[in-house]
Amino acid sequence: MAGSKQPIALQGLKRCLVLLGNVELAVACLLVFAMIAMVAGEVFYRYVLASSLFWVEEGAMIAFIWITFLGAAVAAKAGRHIRIETFSSRLKGPRARLIWAGSAHLIVLLIAILLAFYSYGYVAIQSRTLTVSLPFNVPRSWMFAWPLFFGMCSIAATQFYYLMDIVVQKRRAADAGTPLLEV
Amino acid sequence: MSIGFIFLFLLIFVLLEIPVGFSLIGASLLFLLFDGTFSPGVVASRMPPGLESFPFLALPLFVFVGAVLSSGGIARRIFDFANCMVGHTRGGLGHVNVLASIIFAGMSGVAQADAAGLGRIEIEEMKRAGYPERFSAAITAASSVIGPIVPPSVIMVVYAVLANVPLSSLFLAGILPGLLMGGSLMVAIAVMARLGTYEFPLQPRKSAGERWQAFVKAAPALSAPALLIAGLLTGVATPTELGALTAVYAIVLGFVQGELTLRRLWDCAVQTVLTTGVLAFLIAAAAPFLWSLAMGDMVSWFASQIEGLSDNPLLFLLTVNIILLVAGALIETTVILLIVVPVLGPAMVLMGIDPIHSAMVIIVNLLVGALTPPFGVLLFVMMDITKMTLGQMTRAILPFYIPLLCVLLLMTLFPALSTAVPGWVVGR
Amino acid sequence: ETTLTVATVDAAGTLRNLAGKKLRDILEERGAKVKVRHIEGPVLGNAAQVRDQVAEGSVDVIGTDAAWATPYSNFLKATSYAFIFRDHAHLTSVFESDFMKGLADQIAAEQGVRILGAAILPSRAYFTSVEPRSANDFEGLKIRSPQLDNWLASYKALGANPTPVNWNEVFLALQTGLVDGGHGLPVDVKPNNWHMAAPNITDLEDMFAVHVWMINEGRWQALSEQEQADLQHAVNEVNAWMAESASKQNIEAIAQMLKEGEGSYISHSAAKREAVAALAGAEKVAEFPNAEREKLREMALAAARKMEGQTGWWDEGVLDQIQAVK
Numbered sequence: 039m040a041g042s043k044q045p046i047a048l049q050g051l052k053r054c055l056v057l058l059g060n061v062e063l064a065v066a067c068l069l070v071f072a073m074i075a076m077v078a079g080e081v082f083y084r085y086v087l088a089s090s091l092f093w094v095e096e097g098a099m100i101a102f103i104w105i106t107f108l109g110a111a112v113a114a115k116a117g118r119h120i121r122i123e124t125f126s127s128r129l130k131g132p133r134a135r136l137i138w139a140g141s142a143h144l145i146v147l148l149i150a151i152l153l154a155f156y157s158y159g160y161v162a163i164q165s166r167t168l169t170v171s172l173p174f175n176v177p178r179s180w181m182f183a184w185p186l187f188f189g190m191c192s193i194a195a196t197q198f199y200y201l202m203d204i205v206v207q208k209r210r211a212a213d214a215g216t217p218l219l220e221v
Numbered sequence: 222m223s224i225g226f227i228f229l230f231l232l233i234f235v236l237l238e239i240p241v242g243f244s245l246i247g248a249s250l251l252f253l254l255f256d257g258t259f260s261p262g263v264v265a266s267r268m269p270p271g272l273e274s275f276p277f278l279a280l281p282l283f284v285f286v287g288a289v290l291s292s293g294g295i296a297r298r299i300f301d302f303a304n305c306m307v308g309h310t311r312g313g314l315g316h317v318n319v320l321a322s323i324i325f326a327g328m329s330g331v332a333q334a335d336a337a338g339l340g341r342i343e344i345e346e347m348k349r350a351g352y353p354e355r356f357s358a359a360i361t362a363a364s365s366v367i368g369p370i371v372p373p374s375v376i377m378v379v380y381a382v383l384a385n386v387p388l389s390s391l392f393l394a395g396i397l398p399g400l401l402m403g404g405s406l407m408v409a410i411a412v413m414a415r416l417g418t419y420e421f422p423l424q425p426r427k428s429a430g431e432r433w434q435a436f437v438k439a440a441p442a443l444s445a446p447a448l449l450i451a452g453l454l455t456g457v458a459t460p461t462e463l464g465a466l467t468a469v470y471a472i473v474l475g476f477v478q479g480e481l482t483l484r485r486l487w488d489c490a491v492q493t494v495l496t497t498g499v500l501a502f503l504i505a506a507a508a509p510f511l512w513s514l515a516m517g518d519m520v521s522w523f524a525s526q527i528e529g530l531s532d533n534p535l536l537f538l539l540t541v542n543i544i545l546l547v548a549g550a551l552i553e554t555t556v557i558l559l560i561v562v563p564v565l566g567p568a569m570v571l572m573g574i575d576p577i578h579s580a581m582v583i584i585v586n587l588l589v590g591a592l593t594p595p596f597g598v599l600l601f602v603m604m605d606i607t608k609m610t611l612g613q614m615t616r617a618i619l620p621f622y623i624p625l626l627c628v629l630l631l632m633t634l635f636p637a638l639s640t641a642v643p644g645w646v647v648g649r
Numbered sequence: 650e651t652t653l654t655v656a657t658v659d660a661a662g663t664l665r666n667l668a669g670k671k672l673r674d675i676l677e678e679r680g681a682k683v684k685v686r687h688i689e690g691p692v693l694g695n696a697a698q699v700r701d702q703v704a705e706g707s708v709d710v711i712g713t714d715a716a717w718a719t720p721y722s723n724f725l726k727a728t729s730y731a732f733i734f735r736d737h738a739h740l741t742s743v744f745e746s747d748f749m750k751g752l753a754d755q756i757a758a759e760q761g762v763r764i765l766g767a768a769i770l771p772s773r774a775y776f777t778s779v780e781p782r783s784a785n786d787f788e789g790l791k792i793r794s795p796q797l798d799n800w801l802a803s804y805k806a807l808g809a810n811p812t813p814v815n816w817n818e819v820f821l822a823l824q825t826g827l828v829d830g831g832h833g834l835p836v837d838v839k840p841n842n843w844h845m846a847a848p849n850i851t852d853l854e855d856m857f858a859v860h861v862w863m864i865n866e867g868r869w870q871a872l873s874e875q876e877q878a879d880l881q882h883a884v885n886e887v888n889a890w891m892a893e894s895a896s897k898q899n900i901e902a903i904a905q906m907l908k909e910g911e912g913s914y915i916s917h918s919a920a921k922r923e924a925v926a927a928l929a930g931a932e933k934v935a936e937f938p939n940a941e942r943e944k945l946r947e948m949a950l951a952a953a954r955k956m957e958g959q960t961g962w963w964d965e966g967v968l969d970q971i972q973a974v975k
């Protein structure tokens with residue numbers, strides 16, 4: 039196992055990220071069931087009880103947006119985001135491949151940090167308007183800026199781990215930068 | 222800075238093998254940074270609202286439905302049922318393969334689920350019956366295209382939101398082309414049987430009793446697509462709501478039949494989260510990209526360009542077909558949709574092409590592209606199951622392009638194939 | 650020279666879309682230093698999203714239904730609520746009152762968005778497949794509603810059953826019976842063909858359509874005095890044009906829809922019935938009894954009074970304040 043060759047600090051980061059990934063996944067799964075219950079419940083109300091639950095649209099939407107950004111964070115940990123393979127298979131030697139993969143991780147890391155920074159900046163503005171139909175009104179930042187901010191912070195941490203894994207183990211490990219989660 | 226640069230940035234990121242979602246975000250960030258008119262922060266403000274559309278909720282719901290139904294042993298029952306009905310004909314399991322895909326299409330929203338879930342059973346059974354492996358792999362891949370044409374369909378959800386077309390109309394529009402696609406593949410199999418292209422083993426005809434039994438076993442599964450289509454035709458609920466209702470139905474069915482466990486149910490939710498985290502994230506990532514294109518007047522520029530190119534909508538649609546077929550063979554379907562639809566959609570409406578018609582042509586086209594080398598994703602799923610090479614796979618599937626492309630051509634020439642069913646529902 | 654990005658969200662050819670173009674043209678003709686870049690259609694997002702972009706400063710100006718300004722002020726919620734205003738003139742005076750000008754300053758300070766002006770358009774009408782002739786006919790009627798609490802409350806107060814449906818999906822929802830009716834300004838509704846599915850047009854003058862222009866406050870303050878004056882002038886001119894052409898086109902749109910559909914025009918107002926009958930034929934109009942309209946009005950106002958002072962609703966005394974405006 040390459041994991042055993044990792045320095046203690048990197049192993050610790052790995053354990054934290056795996057734990058974080060599992061928590062994100064669990065929360066998102068619960069939101070999937072909540073979404074199904076809400077939307078199906080609305081139809082039940084309409085046809086059986088002849089009234090409508092108008093908070094469902096907003097409630098399900100908040101769940102959906104959180105599922106998306108939590109799911110994006112999990113997908114980063116599982117290495118599942120779609121990319122189009124161009125030159126990597128044609129590169130000669132493990133070193134060139136590691137540099138190639140490492141720079142891709144670095145670029146995604148920078149993009150995630152920038153997005154986390156910018157999304158935090160919108161929290162205040164989006165908090166000025168509230169949701170309208172939920173039983174308790176929620177600032178719209180909980181629908182937009184916060185899920186993006188959280189997802190990007192998690193992805194930034196994940197990319198940082200991949201990058202460090204490659205930098206630290208550049209010579210020995212053939213599996214440096216392998217996905218954190220298997221799902 | 223010219224808006225054209227945003228495409229250059231996108232290309233650079235994609236070539237560097239940055240995941241497509243992050244490539245879209247990166248391209249928008251760089252463009253806004255260099256352009257200077259707006260803060261690059263726009264990217265963060267546009268991404269989550271890009272998801273705020275009720276029809277979009279259908280995406281995770283139908284992904285979940287597909288996962289539950291294929292984990293509950295339903296694919297097997299559907300196959301057995303189709304086998305009892307058409308298994309005894311010449312090229313029998315080929316026809317079974319297509320029929321099973323049509324039925325499965327009524328519950329599953331992505332082609333990969335068909336190719337990987339049902340496809341594994343189909344290939345196994347055809348091997349046992351002595352069918353040539355190349356034929357089995359080719360017909361399984363070709364018939365999996367029906368999955369996202371017959372409702373429900375994840376690709377249609379994405380299209381409907383991007384192009385502002387009613388999702389229910391799009392779902393209804395897929396019924397006829399999906400059946401036509403299945404029919405044309407069956408004709409191709411019959412022709413191959415007659416010409417003796419392959420040596421097809423014969424199976425005995427099943428008795429009426431066996432047929433009845435297979436029907437009874439498959440009936441709960443058969444009723445899921447029937448309920449969905451009935452729901453769409455009568456309009457008792459929106460497609461999103463039908464997604465949730467079908468999900469509840471699938472869960473109950475799975476538990477009643479004893480094939481679903483809590484553990485499996487949880488796995489279905491996990492699959493849903495991952496698919497949503499990839500696909501919906503891509504869509505959110507495309508929102509600021511499209512916003513920048515809109516601010517740069519890209520849409521009207523493109524519309525004016527093609528206005529000058531051709532006054533003939535049909536010729537235009539044929540040209541679009543050829544370009545998209547090439548693109549579909551090279552790039553993932555959703556990615557093309559995200560970039561093409563917002564620019565091409567309004568231009569097509571300007572040319573007087575019916576939005577539902579153009580939607581169906583684009584969707585079927587991209588799906589055929591997913592079946593075309595070098596990067597057709599459905600070929601890779603089959604290669605994974607059968608361990609065939611891309612070359613063998615390509616040669617085997619070659620004859621099936623004829624029926625698939627014929628259907629695409631017919632759909633391009635005759636708008637009614639797409640618009641008749643939604644038109645009938647709306648015109649009642 | 651300053652260029653403002655102006656978005657009107659509605660599709661090409663609609664009244665709002667034309668108003669956006671007109672705003673650009675007026676400023677150009679005057680040779681004003683402030684120019685407009687008009688972004689057509691919903692390419693930047695839906696109305697609520699573009700409104701948020703104005704607040705954030707990535708879009709400068711939005712021209713949209715006043716409903717989308719209601720989250721900024723509890724008072725504005727009352728402007729999209731059934732039967733709050735006596736008539737068109739009353740609503741116009743409220744919007745021209747000093748109170749409204751003070752409110753615009755207050756919203757600009759608190760929310761970073763300034764309301765530049767409003768065009769008071771004709772009343773919205775109910776499009777239904779059934780033909781309502783009494784207050785009772787609204788009981789349980791599934792009416793399409795936007796996702797805004799004052800609208801939901803308003804339809805509920807009339808005894809109806811508000812159902813949130815996307816504007817683009819309304820026609821199909823009507824067609825398939827997911828909702829029984831839609832509520833909208835006839836000129837806006839016509840391109841969406843609601844009347845082909847729900848041909849009866851009931852105009853009770855319970856709610857008027859209001860169009861507002863909102864600008865990012867930082868952007869507004871950065872304009873020179875001359876630029877502010879030019880922009881304000883152009884906005885006022887466009888608003889006048891909108892109000893006039895909407896009222897002219899509205900009756901024509903109703904008549905046209907009656908000719909295409911199988912329904913009637915139902916209103917309490919004899920003058921309006923006459924105007925429609927002149928274009929569409931006397932057999933196409935029917936009367937909604939004034940006494941029944943009065944019942945609905947009382948139901949709406951009773952519910953409105955109950956909400957007064959509750960959190961998220963207008964302050965105590967606002968309804969009387971509105972009524973006091975002449």
Ligand code: NA
Binds near residue numbers: 318321361365
């Ligand atoms: Na198949």
Ligand code: NA
Binds near residue numbers: 367
């Ligand atoms: Na399907």
